[in-house]
Amino acid sequence: MKILVTGGAGFIGSHVVDRLVDMGHEVTVYDNLSSGKPEFVNDKAEFVRLDLVREREQIRLKGFDEVWHLAANPDVRVGEVSPAEIYENNIQATYNLLEAMRREGVRRIIFTSTSTVYGDASIPTPEDYPTYPISIYGASKLACEALIFSYCHTFDMQSWIYRFANVIGRRSTHGVIFDFIQKLLRDPERLEILGDGEQNKSYVYIDDCVEAMLFGLKASEQINVFNIGSDDQIKVKRIAEIVCDAMNLQPEFVFTGGRRGWRGDVPVMFLSNDKLKKLGWRPRYTSEEAVKKAVEELLEDLAGLRVGNSG
Numbered sequence: 001m002k003i004l005v006t007g008g009a010g011f012i013g014s015h016v017v018d019r020l021v022d023m024g025h026e027v028t029v030y031d032n033l034s035s036g037k038p039e040f041v042n043d044k045a046e047f048v049r050l051d052l053v054r055e056r057e058q059i060r061l062k063g064f065d066e067v068w069h070l071a072a073n074p075d076v077r078v079g080e081v082s083p084a085e086i087y088e089n090n091i092q093a094t095y096n097l098l099e100a101m102r103r104e105g106v107r108r109i110i111f112t113s114t115s116t117v118y119g120d121a122s123i124p125t126p127e128d129y130p131t132y133p134i135s136i137y138g139a140s141k142l143a144c145e146a147l148i149f150s151y152c153h154t155f156d157m158q159s160w161i162y163r164f165a166n167v168i169g170r171r172s173t174h175g176v177i178f179d180f181i182q183k184l185l186r187d188p189e190r191l192e193i194l195g196d197g198e199q200n201k202s203y204v205y206i207d208d209c210v211e212a213m214l215f216g217l218k219a220s221e222q223i224n225v226f227n228i229g230s231d232d233q234i235k236v237k238r239i240a241e242i243v244c245d246a247m248n249l250q251p252e253f254v255f256t257g258g259r260r261g262w263r264g265d266v267p268v269m270f271l272s273n274d275k276l277k278k279l280g281w282r283p284r285y286t287s288e289e290a291v292k293k294a295v296e297e298l299l300e301d302l303a304g305l306r307v308g309n310s311g
Contacts (some may be wrong), residue, residue: 002026004064006052006097007071008045009036011172012112012209017042017069028064034089035074040171052093059100066108069097072176073137083136090140091147098151107150107156108211113163115202115229115269116140123270127163129223135264145225152223160216165229165271168290169206170297176236177294180243181302184251191244191251194261197237201269202229205290207305208283215281227271234287236261242288246295 003020007013008029013036020027021044029041030053041047050058052071061067083194093192094111116138117131133139148159172178183191204212212228219226237253246253259267273283285293 001065002028002063003066003068004028004030004061005045005068005070006030006093006300007036007069008036008123009033009041009047011036011040011073011169011174012041012167012206013068014040014171015060015169015210016070016213017045017207019214020068021045030059031071035173037171052096052275053088056096056100059096059108061100061104061106063282064104066110067097067101068110069094070112071097072112072141086136088142090137091143094144094147098147101157102151102155108158110160110217111144111148111162112213113141113145113161114138115163115165115227115271116264116266117145117163118266120248120266120268123268125227125270125271126272127227127275134266137215137264149223158222160213160219160224160226162213162216163225163227163271164209165202165204165227167206167209167228168203168294170294170301171206172294172298176239177243177291179293180240181247181295181298184243184247184249187251188247188249189251190254192254192256193236193240194256195236195258195265195267196255197235197240197253198259199236199261199265199267200233201236201287202232202233202271203239203287203290203294204228204283205285205293208216208285208290212276212281212283214277215279219281227273227278228276229271229273230283230285230290231273232287233268233270234291238288239291242291243295246292246299 008017009031027045119132119134
């Protein structure tokens with residue numbers, strides 16, 4: 001198959017590209033490199049630096065069998081200071097891509113959404129739970145889902161929509177683990193933890209996440225919606241302890257206070273995986289195992305960068 005991956009130079013997107021290439025597909029990557037890195041792109045994939053918002057007239061989809069749409073602003077907290085940035089990079093970009101698909105007859109889209117579309121939900125949260133996002137990011141992803149739903153029904157497309165828990169692992173460039181490491185590199189004696197540290201969420205390892213998306217393609221409805229997460233939760237304070245242990249540090253933990261780490265933060269999140277499990281998927285790692293593996297890999301990546309820079 002000939003497949004386009006938007007955001008294929010990013011954290012999750014680059015792992016998707018690796019897997020699709022390994023499966024023998026012909027893969028093209030669109031990425032504006034706002035958060036992605038060119039070195040993340042598989043050598044066997046074609047890379048096109050392109051901004052889906054500002055260069056929409058350059059979107060070329062003729063001949064592609066399907067689109068994996070992962071391009072987005074991945075930082076939930078950006079919505080606090082720049083709602084317009086979230087709107088452009090998530091909603092406008094998705095609309096532009098769907099219009100190109102409609103014009104050029106591409107009928108299949110795989111879209112990466114988020115657990116934040118549910119807002120403060122009962123747990124474990126199934127896919128048919130009401131969606132009441134409390135963050136700009138979550139609202140933008142829900143708007144993207146709605147656009148995809150409507151295009152599927154109006155223009156006879158087919159979609160797979162994945163609502164992620166916190167995805168972690170090598171190549172990650174944002175999120176709580178990355179933030180903790182960066183803070184400790186700046187000040188090994190003190191670690192600021194947003195909120196009260198009791199936020200309790202699900203964390204899924206990147207390989208489990210990509211495998212889950214491929215399992216989801218077994219479903220054949222016109223619109224297929226799946227949660228992807230681990231089978232348990234871990235608290236932010238425990239993540240901080242794991243990071244500190246891995247870095248051989250014993251800093252003072254300083255909590256900013258409050259139940260939420262930031263405006264729009266969902267302090268308790270645990271998705272039901274039952275729908276994907278019926279297709280045969282199971283996560284290999286618990287949340288804590290995923291965190292430990294991700295911490296190890298991010299520290300290895302950092303050490304490799306330092307060696308490379310010193311040379």
